[in-house]
Amino acid sequence: MRISIDGMVVQVPPGTTILRACDLAGHYVPRLCYCPSMPSCSRCAHAVAALTEGSDRCGTSPASESTPAGESTSAGGTDQAASGPRECGLCVVRVGGTAGSAVLACATTVQPGLEVITDDAELRSARLERLAPLLARHPHVCLSCPDREGCARDECRFDVPVEARCCEEFGHCEFGRLVAYLDPEEKVARRAVGAPRASSQEGRIRREPGLCLGCGRCVAVCSSSPDAGDALEMCEEGGWWTAWPRRGSLRASGCSFCGQCVLVCPAGAITAPGPEGREWLERRRKQYPHLAPVLPPQPWLLLDQASLAVVPSEPGVFQLADAEGAVVRIAGCADLRRALAQLHAECRLDAVRAEDAEGAGRPGVSRLWFRFEVAPLYTERETELLALYAQEHGRLPRDNDLGDDLFEE
Numbered sequence: 178m179r180i181s182i183d184g185m186v187v188q189v190p191p192g193t194t195i196l197r198a199c200d201l202a203g204h205y206v207p208r209l210c211y212c213p214s215m216p217s218c219s220r221c222a223h224a225v226a227a228l229t230e231g232s233d234r235c236g237t238s239p240a241s242e243s244t245p246a247g248e249s250t251s252a253g254g255t256d257q258a259a260s261g262p263r264e265c266g267l268c269v270v271r272v273g274g275t276a277g278s279a280v281l282a283c284a285t286t287v288q289p290g291l292e293v294i295t296d297d298a299e300l301r302s303a304r305l306e307r308l309a310p311l312l313a314r315h316p317h318v319c320l321s322c323p324d325r326e327g328c329a330r331d332e333c334r335f336d337v338p339v340e341a342r343c344c345e346e347f348g349h350c351e352f353g354r355l356v357a358y359l360d361p362e363e364k365v366a367r368r369a370v371g372a373p374r375a376s377s378q379e380g381r382i383r384r385e386p387g388l389c390l391g392c393g394r395c396v397a398v399c400s401s402s403p404d405a406g407d408a409l410e411m412c413e414e415g416g417w418w419t420a421w422p423r424r425g426s427l428r429a430s431g432c433s434f435c436g437q438c439v440l441v442c443p444a445g446a447i448t449a450p451g452p453e454g455r456e457w458l459e460r461r462r463k464q465y466p467h468l469a470p471v472l473p474p475q476p477w478l479l480l481d482q483a484s485l486a487v488v489p490s491e492p493g494v495f496q497l498a499d500a501e502g503a504v505v506r507i508a509g510c511a512d513l514r515r516a517l518a519q520l521h522a523e524c525r526l527d528a529v530r531a532e533d534a535e536g537a538g539r540p541g542v543s544r545l546w547f548r549f550e551v552a553p554l555y556t557e558r559e560t561e562l563l564a565l566y567a568q569e570h571g572r573l574p575r576d577n578d579l580g581d582d583l584f585e586e
């Protein structure tokens with residue numbers, strides 16, 4: 178089926194949600210309550226919160242209708258506004274052209290010829306409206322602190338109380354990336370918001386309920402995956418929804434310690450801390466690659482030693498662009514940092530050779546820019562991005578055309 182996304186015509190499978198179609202087409206749409214384990218139904222989590230013992234595990238029909246953005250809706254016969262957390266509303270997009278209506282991308286199925294706009298001033302402002310209440314409850318000041326680089330957050334030059342400082346996920350959390358993407362100009366006031374920071378650990382899993390955003394992803398995955406123990410539920414207090422074990426502790430609630438809740442949690446509310454926790458989580462990532470979050474696009478970075486420091490040693494896909502901004506290469510690799518460091522070393526060597534040949538003082542080679550995304554299934558993601566590029570430009574990027582995949586493993 179052909180639809181258009183931001184003016185680009187793309188082919189998508191029938192029955193796909195707009196959100197999935199945008200992901201396939203490489204047009205990022207923000208999301209928070211959408212759970213990657215349930216790609217056809219964003220609202221499972223909300224309905225799950227309202228399920229009674231013994232009823233169907235999911236209880237909602239796959240999303241199939243356009244849902245006016247910002248309105249609470251019913252699904253599977255439950256009144257979610259009254260009985261579960263409200264959908265995040267961040268995935269709002271416009272359908273039917275520039276004067277069309279706003280719908281939730283995760284809850285709306287594509288129709289032939291549909292025109293989707295993922296970004297305009299009204300959509301941005303609607304998303305900020307939904308972001309504001311989250312920032313009003315969740316610690317976030319460290320995200321925009323001028324001293325954030327290198328700060329361990331144990332001592333604070335600005336005397337921000339401990340309970341208002343960011344958690345150990347600082348620099349890695351999905352919510353931080355989302356905030357930076359949705360509100361780069363900090364239109365939503367940043368304040369020292371404190372949250373109760375009591376935490377408890379069972380096995381490798383640490384819970385810090387005060388950091389819960391109420392997105393419901395963990396409940397959705399825990400109640401629907403055959404490997405998980407249906408151990409979590411959403412509980413409301415004072416209008417704020419938080420994930421809790423059904424019977425006090427994870428063990429008592431039947432947790433199988435599958436780790437899927439850790440993989441989908443966008444904040445520091447459910448984590449696996451420490452080097453051993455990270456190693457354990459890495460194995461879980463490989464076991465459940467479909468739970469990898471779709472993150473906001475990274476900005477382009479100059480390929481130099483300083484920017485390599487922010488690249489993780491994880492599987493993923495990088496894109497290289499020349500000084501004119503033209504993408505010259507798209508490649509997947511098992512270790513992003515190693516692959517980019519190798520490229521950086523080659524560029525420096527080329528520059529030295531060019532200077533030797535043409536005389537010092539002349540720029541040897543054009544400087545390269547890069548951006549990357551972590552993707553456990555990097556071969557598939559590389560193929561997707563190359564197909565998109567070919568669709569837009571009628572050819573592959575210049576260096577991919579050469580067919581010398583340096584990092585094939």
Ligand code: SF4
Nearest residue numbers: 343344347350444445
């Ligand atoms: S999850 Fe942690 S690091 Fe991320 S915004 Fe929340 S407190 Fe800050």
Ligand code: SF4
Nearest residue numbers: 399406432433436438
């Ligand atoms: S680790 Fe436990 S709580 Fe988390 S998804 Fe698996 S069964 Fe559920």
Ligand code: SF4
Nearest residue numbers: 389390392393395442
């Ligand atoms: S614990 Fe994490 S995944 Fe679960 S509802 Fe809270 S923020 Fe969402």
Ligand code: FES
Nearest residue numbers: 211265266268283
């Ligand atoms: S992702 Fe939350 S409403 Fe669509």
